[in-house]
Amino acid sequence: MTTGATGATGTTGGRTLVRNGHVLTMDPALGDLPGADVLIEDGRITAVGPSLDAAGAEIIDATGHLVLPGLIDTHRHTWQSLMRGICGDWTLADYYFGIRLGISPAYEPDDVRLGNLVGGVDALDSGVTTLLDFSHCNNTPEHSDAAVRGLQEAGIRAAFCYGFFESSPEATRFGTHADRLADYHRVADTHFGSGGLLTLGVSLSEIFGLPWADTVAELAAARERNALLVNHSGCVFGSVLCGGITELDALGLLGPDIVHVHCTAFGDEEWAALARSGGKVSFAPETELNMGFGIPPFDRCRSHGIAPTLSADVISLNSGDLWHQLRFGLGVARSQLALPVNRSGAMPDDVGISCRDALSWCTADAADALGLGDRTGSLTPGKQADLILVGGAAIDQHPRIDPYSTLVFQTSAADVRTVLVDGRVVKRDGVLTVTDLDRLTAEADSAADRILGRVRDAGRELPGTPPGAWAAIEPMARGFRAEALRAVAER
Known part of the structure; x- marks a missing residue:
């Protein structure tokens, strides 16, 4: 035939x-x-x-x-595919207060399922056959199960990385962080015992966004299951939030099983610790350049011998087409190599990074980052x-x-x-065969209207970022960092 x-x-x-x-x-x-x-x-x-x-x-x-x-995407909040493009003019703070604290609580379980289905199919359409699903809209056990089902229905290979993030007390059914951990283990037992296209992971809560003991417990829960770990790292300038790399290093908690996302605010000490640990790095150039994260530090990866990988991150801002990230990323990486030569008053003799090198960021290098190098x-x-x-x-x-x-x-x-x-x-x-696309897009449009309707009914304005947002968060983050420093001192 x-x-x-x-x-x-x-x-x-x-x-x-x-x-x-x-x-x-x-x-x-x-x-x-x-x-x-x-x-x-x-x-x-x-x-x-x-x-x-x-x-x-x-x-x-x-x-x-x-x-x-x-192609392989090493960090995508797939559930946000129902909010496509809403963050086009939002900063990172707007995203946090608008999506994480405003819209996430309005998602019902079937919205998470549908978001993951839409996002998975969107990824497949552009040739992304594997993604790391940074899943942090698990407001109830039903949300968690629905997230897994959406990926299964899409037919994509994925690392389902369970997130413990609390969007708001009224939106969740988890009384304590221990309840969260128990739900993660339930999901692992229920959905990850018999092979298939999905592998298990853990999306760490932002470090210093919760008590240090809870961060350590999340790491332990992941490693108990040999699960992949992913962490938003070094992406909030002027804050300790999303830091913690040197503290993790001092406590022997870093490792090659962690994908560190963004890393734009890292200093020399953090890069040295990450490199020693064998940790992996994922950049989302569209997000980083548009939301105020800073410049994706391809140059630091290069100087430390770390292979960068790429992600579409938030479809609430970015396209799900990883080719966009590839072009953005290579342009940034080449410009960083050229900049010191340009500043000396000269032009570079070569571009420094080939197109083949860049394609490896979202194929072979990305597979290794997800622990799937023996499969894809x-x-x-x-x-x-x-x-x-x-x-x-x-x-x-x-x-x-x-x-x-x-x-x-x-x-x-x-x-x-x-x-x-x-x-x-x-x-x-050129036509997707895994679903009825007209029906799926109609369902996505209807679901988005219902979700945003719930946000309005709750009296919430979007993005709803309070004045001095980061300054308001900083005292709590510094308090949690102090707990980490005490743990280091007592070791």
């Missing part, structure tokens, strides 16, 4: 041959293979090379297309068949002189023609 370049209907458990594409494996040992095939059996890549045996296989004709690993991130035989076909007749794909330059600078979601997750086609001929 042969279909068009994006007309496959193969599923996990079958045999599929992606034939005659320009294959960018992102595996240094395999390299780039123009005019090659990718053989998929039982959801795994079993061979990559020219003229592979197609006996009994469904054929996806990839002629004229780039074939590469699916490259088209290596033995890995899961998460891959995309980019190209077709779109004018922005022709002529294609350099494949990596085309991907980084010329590609959008519309150019992603085929998407496979675990060997199953979820987008074909």
Whole structure:
């Protein structure tokens, strides 16, 4: 059976041959293979090379297309997909008071499910086959379960990172932080015992946003389950909130299992501690540049030998299209390299970072950051068949002189023609196959209206940021930091 370049209907458990594409494996040992095939059996890549045996296989004709690993987003608040673009003119403080304290309490469980479904499908549409879901709208156990269901319905590979954040006492059913921890363990037991596309993680509450003992308990709960950890780090200038890296380091609590997000306000001591720990880094350039976080510190990653990764972060501001972050990020990273040369009155001899290097930020490097490097991130035989076909007749794909330059600078979601997750086609001929898109978008519009209606009924104005917002938070944060410093002194 042969279909068009994006007309496959193969599923996990079958045999599929992606034939005659320009294959960018992102595996240094395999390299780039123009005019090659990718053989998929039982959801795994079993061979990559020219003229592979197609006996009994469904054929996806990839002629004229780039074939590469699916993109990987290392930090996305997927539930906020129902609030798309509401934060276009908001600062970080506006986001905190408007989304986290204003809108989150108005979400019902099915809103979280629908938000994760919409967000997961949106990610797949642009070729993101794996994401880290920083899930912090778990207002009740029903919200937690609904968040997992939404990702499952989307059919995306994801690290579901359970967040313990309290949006407001009236919106939650958790009396204590211990109740939160118990719900996390319930979710782990209920949803993460039998494999599948989802893996378990923990989204730490912002450090110094709650008592230090609670932070330590969250770390312990994650590690008890060998779960991935993710943390908003060093992103509030002039505040200790979202700090804590040196204290964690002093207590031996850092490690390679933590993805540190943003890191824009880190100093030398924090970067040195992070590098020693083997920790991972995720930048969201659109968020950081637009909400006042500062400049994504690609240069600090480079100087410390840390591979950066990329994220779409908040769809309440950003596009869910990771190609945007890739372009923004590479532009920032190259400009940081050029700046000292420019300031000396000269021009750089080269750009310093190649397009292939940048693509690795959201493929192989991102897979390693999520602890999934043995499953995805490259088209290596033995890995899961998460891959995309980019190209077709779109004018922005022709002529294609350099494949990596085309991907980084010329590609959008519309150019992603085929998407496979675990060997199953979820987008074909440029059309998503995992859902009725008209029905889903109508449901999303209705749900957004209901959520914002509840916000209005509660008498809340958006974003509702009080004057001197950070100054008001700082005494509490410094008090929690003092607890951490006492723990360090007593060690």
